[in-house]
Amino acid sequence: MKIKVFIMLAIISTSLPSEELRWYINDFPPYSVLSGDRIGEGVVQKLISYLKTLKPEFNITPVMANVSRITEEFQKGHNILYGTYRQTPERAVYTLYTVPYLIYQSAGILVNKNFVHRWSKYLVGKSFDLKKAFTDREFRFNVIKDVTLGSWIDDPVANAPPELLQYVNLSSDSQNAERLMGLQMGRITAIPGYEESLRMNIKSLGLPLDEFQFYPVLGSPAYQKMSLAVTKNDWGRKLVEKLNPLLINLRPAVAKDYESWISKESIERYRLEKF
Template sequence: MTIRSQRRNLWAGLIAWIVLMGSPASHAAEKLIWLMRDLPPLTVFEGPQKGRGVIDQLMPFLIANLPRYEHEVVKVNRARALQMLEGTTLACDPALVWNPARARSIVYSTPIMGLHSNGLVIRRSDQALLAPFVSDQTVELKNMLNAQAIRLGIVAKRSYGVWIDEQLAQGETDAVFIHYGNDALGSLLQMQQAGRIGAILGYWPEIQSKARQQGLSPENLVFYRIHGAPTYQPIYIGCTATPAGREAMISINHALRKIDPQALFDSQTQWQAPDQHDDYLNARPVPLQPLLPR
């Protein structure tokens, strides 16, 4: 073989290597970090219903329909999740509430489903304290806060829905205790049990599940809707508002259109209690496509 032919073969091999390295198959898949936290009925980390939340059961479907990504599931609290969503690393939260402040730094999917909105939970033995602020079985949240008669516990950086967030912002802040810990709701329930706070905000199935995890009886708790709040709270997937996040959201929305509504509804019905007189958990269908925020 001549020197010229050797050089020709060398260049041919080098060009082939460059082409191979430039092909999509040669690159490692882009990592997509899923930010998860214990939030029944969406995600459940502990107890007999572990892994049986609505989003828990949706995740394998989403991952299977996003094959171009390397998926990593990370358990974080709400504050850390928002911090990561506002960063540059590709990350998505599959159980996010929309609000105007978040929409400035997070790209949202189409709605996945609707949950009955967050409400206020108080110990059954403390109902008399709440009575002055109850009207038609709903709580006037801002009036309660301004009266400073009951100390309210909330989770740091969590949105409880636009209406409730506004009531919290307008109410007396000295009446609110904000918990920043990893198991914030569990700690708030223990504080409530000890009499350090009087009320807690959250989804009723979430608080019932967390109370059982803490060795507390949900029968000793009472749930009230918030006066003026919408019946349903839309749940979305939110991703980092970067080019990579927006590209991922296109694929996510495409995958969401493939969801079998009946399968999603079936995963919700396990959290409903037909014998509950309060229709919060009655076997009424929860709307799967609530209106987008305007």
């Protein structure tokens, strides 16, 4: 009888999840899609489902939070993951990163074609000279607090005259709507972001896509690599070792998911990029 009980307990212990992973997400299409026709089909959401299939012992618990809250959790040393936390020297103090799992298009600038006279002077070829724009007292730029998009945007913003900047605290449906409506009405000259995310926001508001134009920032790379961020401690180091081989094998599937969100014109060039 004791042997039977022992065997049953052994079976139960191996079948139950052995490691809880608190995975933070926020409303950030196409990585986390929380509304619309493709709800739940975000790139990171699909990645979570792949990992659950490959490693059933990972008890992944998605937790909603904005970037400020996530940063606080990392800084406090709480054991968490986050899929879209760009690497910066400041964040390296309290986070570790896995191998890259995705190549993605760099952030750029969105403008309204109806106000071309207000922003065409900042163009250099097919790129937007953000540093030059910030020398113009009539330029108005709307940014999201605590969101880093790349040095080609973050550094000019950090050095910009405060009166040229408008801030929102987090990326939400209402604030995205406010930003895009401000751009449509001409109250804002430009907003930064990722083309695929901005396209989704425009469509969700029922605004005409052909009214807006996206430009890369002068001097920015065409693509970047995205890794998972985990807490910088022994738990995080062990987790990175477990995740790295899984993420390498999942790269083709994740890239295919990402392709489903970008414009058809971008797919051919995107497929040429290699890790």
